[in-house]
Amino acid sequence: MDIPEDHPRYLSLMARELIAEGVEKGLVDRTGLIAHGRGEAFDYIIGEATIEQALPGIRAGAGALVTAEHPIISVNGNTAVLAGRDIAELSSAHGIPIEVNLFHRTEDRVVRLVELMRSHGAEEVLGVDPDEAIPGLSHARSLCSKEGIYSADAVLVPLEDGDRALALREMGKTVIAIDLNPLSRTAGTAVITIVDNVVRAVPAIKKEMDMMSKEDALKVLEGFDNEDSLNSIIEFMADRLRELGKTIV
Amino acid sequence: MDIPEDHPRYLSLMARELIAEGVEKGLVDRTGLIAHGRGEAFDYIIGEATIEQALPGIRAGAGALVTAEHPIISVNGNTAVLAGRDIAELSSAHGIPIEVNLFHRTEDRVVRLVELMRSHGAEEVLGVDPDEAIPGLSHARSLCSKEGIYSADAVLVPLEDGDRALALREMGKTVIAIDLNPLSRTAGTAVITIVDNVVRAVPAIKKEMDMMSKEDALKVLEGFDNEDSLNSIIEFMADRLRELGKTIV
Numbered sequence: 001m002d003i004p005e006d007h008p009r010y011l012s013l014m015a016r017e018l019i020a021e022g023v024e025k026g027l028v029d030r031t032g033l034i035a036h037g038r039g040e041a042f043d044y045i046i047g048e049a050t051i052e053q054a055l056p057g058i059r060a061g062a063g064a065l066v067t068a069e070h071p072i073i074s075v076n077g078n079t080a081v082l083a084g085r086d087i088a089e090l091s092s093a094h095g096i097p098i099e100v101n102l103f104h105r106t107e108d109r110v111v112r113l114v115e116l117m118r119s120h121g122a123e124e125v126l127g128v129d130p131d132e133a134i135p136g137l138s139h140a141r142s143l144c145s146k147e148g149i150y151s152a153d154a155v156l157v158p159l160e161d162g163d164r165a166l167a168l169r170e171m172g173k174t175v176i177a178i179d180l181n182p183l184s185r186t187a188g189t190a191v192i193t194i195v196d197n198v199v200r201a202v203p204a205i206k207k208e209m210d211m212m213s214k215e216d217a218l219k220v221l222e223g224f225d226n227e228d229s230l231n232s233i234i235e236f237m238a239d240r241l242r243e244l245g246k247t248i249v
Numbered sequence: 250m251d252i253p254e255d256h257p258r259y260l261s262l263m264a265r266e267l268i269a270e271g272v273e274k275g276l277v278d279r280t281g282l283i284a285h286g287r288g289e290a291f292d293y294i295i296g297e298a299t300i301e302q303a304l305p306g307i308r309a310g311a312g313a314l315v316t317a318e319h320p321i322i323s324v325n326g327n328t329a330v331l332a333g334r335d336i337a338e339l340s341s342a343h344g345i346p347i348e349v350n351l352f353h354r355t356e357d358r359v360v361r362l363v364e365l366m367r368s369h370g371a372e373e374v375l376g377v378d379p380d381e382a383i384p385g386l387s388h389a390r391s392l393c394s395k396e397g398i399y400s401a402d403a404v405l406v407p408l409e410d411g412d413r414a415l416a417l418r419e420m421g422k423t424v425i426a427i428d429l430n431p432l433s434r435t436a437g438t439a440v441i442t443i444v445d446n447v448v449r450a451v452p453a454i455k456k457e458m459d460m461m462s463k464e465d466a467l468k469v470l471e472g473f474d475n476e477d478s479l480n481s482i483i484e485f486m487a488d489r490l491r492e493l494g495k496t497i498v
Contacts, residue, residue, distance in 0.1 A: 020279055030269055030282065037286020041430065181290070183493050234494035238487040244432045245483035 012040065012048055015199065018081050027112055028077035029104040035159065036078060042180035043197050045237050045244075050200045053232040057194040058201060060224035061156065061176040062208035063217035064192055065096060068154035068174065074101045075127075079158040079198055080113050086202040087158075088120035094209055096156075099148035100127030103161050105140050136167045156205075157186075158198040165189040178202075182233045193226055195233045261289065261297055264448065267330050276361055277326035278353040284408065285327060291429035292446050294486050294493075299449045302481040306443040307450060309473035310405065310425040311457035312466035313441055314345065317403035317423065321375075323350045328407040328447055329362050335451040336407075337369035343458055345405075348397035349376030352410050354389050385416045405454075406435075407447040414438040427451075431482045442475055444482045 004010070019036045022028035050058075065071045073087055075098050080087070091098050100113045110127045117125045130143035132150040141164065144150050155168055158178040162185025169175045169189055177190035178201045187193045194201050212220070253259070268285045271277030299307075314320045322336055324347050329336070340347050349362045359376045366374045379392035381399040390413065393399050404417055407427040411434025418424045418438055426439035427450045436442045443450050461469070 016280070016283055019283070023279065030272065031265070033279065033282035034265055034268070034286035034289065037283040037288075038290040039286075040283065041287040041290030044432070183293070183490070231494055234490055238490040241432070241483055241487040241490065245480055 009048070011199070012043070015082055015197075016040070019078060022077055022081035025112070026109060027081055027116060029102070029109070031104065032076075032078045039159075039180040039197070042182075042195075042237075045240060046180075046195075046233075047240065048197070050196050050204060051233070051236055053229070053236045054194060054196045054201075056224055057192055057226070057229050058196065058204045059208050059220050060192045060226075060229075061178075061194050061201075062205050062212055063220035063224070064154050064174050064176050065094065065156060065205070066209055066212050066217035067214055067221065068152075070152045071096045071154040071156070072126075072148050072152040073098045073156045074149060074158075074160065075099065075113065075117060076102055076159060077109065077113060080116050083158070083198045083202045084116055085120045086199070086206070088117055088122035090202055090206040090209070091122050091124070093206060097124035097126060097148060098122050099145055100125065101144060101149060103141065103164070105143065134164070134167045134171065136170060137163060142167075157190075158202070160186050162186045162189060182230050182237070187230060191226065192224070193230060195230070258297070260448070261292065264331055264446075265289070268327060271326055271330035274361070275358060276330055276365060278351070278358070280353060281325075281327045288408075288429040288446070291431075291444075291486075294489055295429075295444075295482075296489065297446070299445050299453060300482070300485055302478070302485045303443060303445045303450075305473055305478050306441055306475070307445065307453045308457050308469050309441045309475075309478075310427075310443050310450075311454050311461055312469035312473075313403050313423050313425050314343065314405060314454070315458055315461050315466035316463055316470065317401075319401045320345045320403040320405070321397050321401040322347045322405045323398060323407075323409065324348065324362065324366060324376075325351055325408060326358065326362060329365050332407070332447045332451045333365055334369045335448070335455070337366055337371035339451055339455040339458070340371050340373070342455060346373035346375060346397060347371050348394055349374065350393060350398060352390065352413070354392065383413070383416045383420065385419060386412060391416075406439075407451070409435050411435045411438060431479050431486070436479065440475065441473070442479060444479070 100110050114125045114127055126145040126148040130145050132144050132146040133142040154174040156176045165175055165186040166189045175190045176192045177186050178194045178198050179187045182195045349359050363374045375394040375397040379394050381393050381395040382391040403423040405425045414424055414435040415438045424439045425441045426435050427443045427447050428436045431444045
């Protein structure tokens with residue numbers, strides 16, 4: 001598909017193509033297309049740009065990763081296809097391992113996604129041969145790696161399912177979610193919710209971490225309130241809906 | 250997939266399954282999954298129910314079909330899979346032909362969708378062997394039937410692309426769109442925009458038509474303002490976002 005680079009929605013249309021290609025290549029489950037469409041709707045409402053109201057969440061997410069003893073980045077098909085290179089860069093720059101963790105798990109997809117992340121330069125990529133289970137989830141959805149998600153104290157979960165976000169939180173982990181829907185169960189369950197497109201959020205988190213000392217990180221975390229953050233984002237979306245409404249008719 | 254019937258989001262989850270199955274069966278293009286996800290997001294915001302603010306659009310849509318000389322119902326893959334039976338019932342009860350018209354057109358999909366609509370009892374289903382073109386669109390997207398969409402004065406287009414909605418309107422047709430996104434180009438382009446899930450909107454339009462005389466229809470159309478209707482829906486969505494925000498945190 002040819003999308004002209006000067007098309008006003010070029011990045012959005014390219015992302016759609018990447019996800020569709022990901023299904024063809026066995027990297028993304030079919031239902032990942034529906035999830036992507038839901039994200040598109042919320043991204044459209046916020047203006048397909050990182051909103052100011054999302055910055056406290058991005059900074060707090062960076063702070064939680066900086067202060068964690070054993071942080072990990074959980075990656076699924078949509079995330080790997082859309083932001084694989086950025087995730088690999090974040091992982092390498094800050095020594096945070098990656099674990100491929102799929103809602104619709106097949107071993108074939110896990111292997112392909114591990115290979116994709118390695119091709120982007122990621123060094124430590126777990127997920128094959130899981131040896132532990134997250135309590136409270138059905139078997140296929142609970143599988144994880146003992147040295148990865150299972151023992152992590154902070155988990156960055158871009159595009160995570162609500163049940164899994166809750167199960168991770170119940171294990172006492174600092175769940176840092178990236179989710180365009182501020183009303184989703186994942187958004188409401190996470191300790192820190194970053195309401196932004198994963199494509200923009202991952203490099204933004206890395207940039208914050210690059211400049212953040214542990215001391216800074218502790219201050220950022222102290223001043224962060226996830227409830228306030230979500231409320232200000234929802235307010236922004238509601239205002240923006242009204243504003244967009246004025247321009248269409 | 251087993252979804253318990255008492256699940257609070259049963260209808261939404263079933264719709265998702267139907268669309269995914271539709272892709273397997275060659276009835277729905279892969280990108281129909283992404284479009285469905287976008288719709289899901291807006292349906293979630295309005296509460297997965299027909300909102301009071303959508304009723305004027307539903308009544309006006311019914312009125313436009315009642316008063317039209319040559320109305321037609323345009324059907325694509327998502328519409329046929331989600332609301333095929335309801336479309337067939339509306340078509341038969343009111344003698345309105347159906348035309349299968351696809352954004353990502355393949356002859357194979359047109360034939361399958363015509364068969365599906367016939368299996369639901371639809372009598373007149375056009376779309377195979379198109380013999381006309383909608384001006385202003387690229388070839389594959391312009392194809393239509395002379396006795397169907399081309400010569401129709403009113404076209405009910407559930408889930409239509411913005412460019413096509415505009416091209417139909419430029420032909421002077423009364424475009425009646427069903428679109429969950431009140432901010433979409435289709436929503437802003439249509440003469441009458443029904444902001445509701447196609448699954449709920451189609452039976453609602455039929456019910457209105459069943460009881461509506463031509464005289465009633467003219468009155469309904471006279472009192473309808475699409476801009477006002479869209480604005481009240483957008484206001485509702487903005488208020489509901491705020492309200493939902495209060496319950497999640």
